[in-house]
Amino acid sequence: MISPIAKMLARHLLQGPHTIKGAPAADEGGLRELAESLGLTAQAKLGRSLAIREIDAGSCNGCELEIHAVNNPVYDLERFGIKFVASPRHADVLLVTGPVSWNMAEALRRTVEATPEPRWVIAMGECAINGGCFAGSYAVAGGAAAAVPVDMTIPGCPPTPMDILAGLRALLEAVEG
Amino acid sequence: MMGNVTLLEFLSMGREVAGHRPWPRYQLDGRSWRRLAEQMTVSNWEILAEWAEPAEVHVLLRGEDSGAIAVASHPCPDGAFFALGQVRPVAIRMERAIRDLWGLVPEGLEDQRPWLDHGRWGISHPLGRPRQYDGGRRPYKFLTAEGDGLHQIPVGPVHAGVIEPGHFRFHCQGETVVRLEERLGYVHKGIEGLAAGKPIHDAARIIGRVSGDATVAYSLAFARAVEAALGLEISARAHWLRGLFAELERIANHLFDIGAICNDAAFAIMLSHMGVLREKLLAANHAIFGHRLLMDRVIPGGVAVDLNEAGRQTLIQLLPVLRRGFKRAVALYDHTPSLLDRTTGTGVVHGTLAHRFGVSGVVGRASSRSVDARRMPGYPPYDDLDFIIPVLAEGDVHARIEIRMEEVRSSLSLIEQILLRLPDGPIQAALPLRSGEGVALVESFRGEVAVWVRVSETGKVVRVHPHDPSWFQWPLLEAAIEGNIVADFPLCNKSFNCSYSGHDL
Numbered sequence: 042m043i044s045p046i047a048k049m050l051a052r053h054l055l056q057g058p059h060t061i062k063g064a065p066a067a068d069e070g071g072l073r074e075l076a077e078s079l080g081l082t083a084q085a086k087l088g089r090s091l092a093i094r095e096i097d098a099g100s101c102n103g104c105e106l107e108i109h110a111v112n113n114p115v116y117d118l119e120r121f122g123i124k125f126v127a128s129p130r131h132a133d134v135l136l137v138t139g140p141v142s143w144n145m146a147e148a149l150r151r152t153v154e155a156t157p158e159p160r161w162v163i164a165m166g167e168c169a170i171n172g173g174c175f176a177g178s179y180a181v182a183g184g185a186a187a188a189v190p191v192d193m194t195i196p197g198c199p200p201t202p203m204d205i206l207a208g209l210r211a212l213l214e215a216v217e218g
Numbered sequence: 219m220m221g222n223v224t225l226l227e228f229l230s231m232g233r234e235v236a237g238h239r240p241w242p243r244y245q246l247d248g249r250s251w252r253r254l255a256e257q258m259t260v261s262n263w264e265i266l267a268e269w270a271e272p273a274e275v276h277v278l279l280r281g282e283d284s285g286a287i288a289v290a291s292h293p294c295p296d297g298a299f300f301a302l303g304q305v306r307p308v309a310i311r312m313e314r315a316i317r318d319l320w321g322l323v324p325e326g327l328e329d330q331r332p333w334l335d336h337g338r339w340g341i342s343h344p345l346g347r348p349r350q351y352d353g354g355r356r357p358y359k360f361l362t363a364e365g366d367g368l369h370q371i372p373v374g375p376v377h378a379g380v381i382e383p384g385h386f387r388f389h390c391q392g393e394t395v396v397r398l399e400e401r402l403g404y405v406h407k408g409i410e411g412l413a414a415g416k417p418i419h420d421a422a423r424i425i426g427r428v429s430g431d432a433t434v435a436y437s438l439a440f441a442r443a444v445e446a447a448l449g450l451e452i453s454a455r456a457h458w459l460r461g462l463f464a465e466l467e468r469i470a471n472h473l474f475d476i477g478a479i480c481n482d483a484a485f486a487i488m489l490s491h492m493g494v495l496r497e498k499l500l501a502a503n504h505a506i507f508g509h510r511l512l513m514d515r516v517i518p519g520g521v522a523v524d525l526n527e528a529g530r531q532t533l534i535q536l537l538p539v540l541r542r543g544f545k546r547a548v549a550l551y552d553h554t555p556s557l558l559d560r561t562t563g564t565g566v567v568h569g570t571l572a573h574r575f576g577v578s579g580v581v582g583r584a585s586s587r588s589v590d591a592r593r594m595p596g597y598p599p600y601d602d603l604d605f606i607i608p609v610l611a612e613g614d615v616h617a618r619i620e621i622r623m624e625e626v627r628s629s630l631s632l633i634e635q636i637l638l639r640l641p642d643g644p645i646q647a648a649l650p651l652r653s654g655e656g657v658a659l660v661e662s663f664r665g666e667v668a669v670w671v672r673v674s675e676t677g678k679v680v681r682v683h684p685h686d687p688s689w690f691q692w693p694l695l696e697a698a699i700e701g702n703i704v705a706d707f708p709l710c711n712k713s714f715n716c717s718y719s720g721h722d723l
Contacts, residue, residue: 045546045549045550045552045553045554046487046550046553046554048546049491059494059497095379095380096376097381097383097405097718098383099404099405100382100405100430100719101427101428101429101430101719102382102429102430102717102719103427103430103431103511103513104430105380105381105430106430106431106511108380109380109474109493110493110496110497112493113490113493113497114490114493114494115493115494115497116497125379125380127378127379129376139405140407142405142406142407143336143338143339143340144336144338144403144404144405144406144722145375145383145404145405146338147338148375148376148383148404152376173427174412174423174424175408175409175412175424175427177412178407178409178412179339179340179341179348179408179411180406180407180411181407181408198513199511201504201510
């Protein structure tokens with residue numbers, strides 16, 4: 042009997058990968074934001090690779106679902122040299138989701154401080170940009186910028202995987218110069 | 219204490235509150251509330267949710283086998299109430315939260331530590347009578363474990379990978395977990411405070427974001443509670459489309475969870491395979507309904523989008539693709555002994571504990587609890603559809619995977635039935651301007667979501683309380699990991715997949 046895993050691997054070898062052809066171009070809005078916030082001096086040689094640490098600062102977990110989606114074989118983020126890492130100490134980029142709850146504000150600041158320079162902070166989703174529908178609560182500080190400096194935003198509720206890909210490609214282009 | 223008395227017989231000693239639908243609400247004085255607690259020691263009445271107002275505490279209860287549901291309320295103008303956590307440990311965290319948010323003191327509760335309030339809001343009792351917080355952080359005293367060779371592992375709130383924040387304090391002996399204590403509340407956003415006073419449709423947007431992965435279930439529970447409060451009947455087509463959205467959400471989440479649990483046992487190909495299947499479904503959602511996660515598609519009064527014939531055909535053609543892919547993935551799981559070795563016998567929740575905590579959802583059904591809100595109390599369109607509710611007794615990670623697999627098959631069948639028999643009719647009804655109180659219980663992919671709401675004649679939400687099934691599941695995760703190795707924690711945690719946001723509110 043041929044084992045199920047052998048069948049599955051053989052099928053994919055014959056049919057090719059699930060990955061979508063092509064990829065969204067770098068997000069124009071993101072590039073403009075980065076041109077303002079980075080300037081030329083912040084360009085760094087990262088070997089066309091970015092390591093990202095995601096921080097949920099109070100999200101409803103919708104953004105997390107779409108971040109998981111960009112890592113699936115269909116969008117396959119890693120083909121662009123971008124990967125998620127477990128520790129902020131290994132990261133170039135902090136991807137912040139959710140409004141910043143007061144209960145998470147210190148943890149967010151300390152995570153950013155633990156990330157070596159040069160580092161970039163992306164506010165992803167309406168909540169991280171301006172607090173979204175949670176703005177104005179006694180328990181919410183506001184968007185990510187209420188707690189840490191933000192270099193770029195990716196709008197959406199939640200942003201689709203294509204939006205996320207376009208945003209991250211903009212960052213990759215900008216920091217590589 | 220009384221002998222054999224049903225929940226509704228017992229509560230009828232209180233004063234029935236007019237205009238509370240579809241199940242009654244009774245106000246109990248101090249003496250009757252205390253008798254309720256006593257009666258709970260000899261009955262199998264289950265707590266479904268507990269919350270408060272500035273001078274009143276409410277508990278949503280389900281009676282014995284009849285499944286009768288009612289709200290018991292206890293006005294407490296002196297700011298204290300007899301804690302139900304003394305007889306039902308599942309109420310402890312909810313009553314600690316009630317103290318944090320409304321300032322009502324749960325008398326007799328052994329654990330008087332704060333729960334959601336980390337001392338960072340600048341005020342105390344934000345939903346009761348707010349007071350400037352006098353400053354100074356209160357250190358949180360974790361429970362201890364003592365003995366030779368014990369060590370602590372603190373984890374979080376920012377912890378492994380792409381995940382919500384929470385703190386886990388492990389006491390270990392070597393590799394073995396002796397005690398786990400959770401500390402949550404990091405993503406508390408003050409949702410009840412935000413939604414109060416908002417027009418109904420604005421509040422619906424907020425409640426749809428209590429827990430993003432269960433957005434359909436929350437929107438549905440809120441809509442049903444509002445419609446109950448207003449005495450509004452919606453069309454059959456709207457009910458059926460809601461059922462379609464809910465089952466699409468259930469499958470999408472179960473696929474991801476099955477893959478992610480295997481991934482946490484270092485078997486990444488399952489996550490890849492499930493990710494591809496999930497993506498097919500979400501892409502169809504996006505193309506047909508305009509949102510991948512179906513946010514804001516269920517609204518009070520009906521649904522926001524209709525399904526046209528082209529969309530119906532797309533979904534009908536998608537079903538065999540999902541079925542085939544899923545069957546292959548299940549075969550892979552079943553024929554990988556090294557993976558089964560990690561999931562079988564790991565993170566066991568005993569049936570007695572599951573019953574004691576009244577836990578719902580996959581966690582409950584994998585530990586011999588046959589509960590599913592779609593069947594009991596039941597709501598449309600499920601009363602008109604055939605589906606099974608799988609139940610297993612083993613209570614381990616493997617059982618929680620098996621339950622999810624069976625539910626994926628069951629939901630695929632439900633979707634097929636809905637697509638073939640979808641009734642015609644309007645998809646929305648206008649909301650009448652009327653005051654009232656309503657409550658709804660809905661089965662999310664995670665378990666029973668309850669929403670209670672009070673609306674005013676001006677079309678605004680006066681108060682709303684959303685309750686996540688995770689409240690009852692998080693404490694059981696502490697029990698499930700005991701005696702397991704630290705390395706199996708991600709596996710156990712993912713097999714529960716509790717919501718942080720839904721719990722923290």
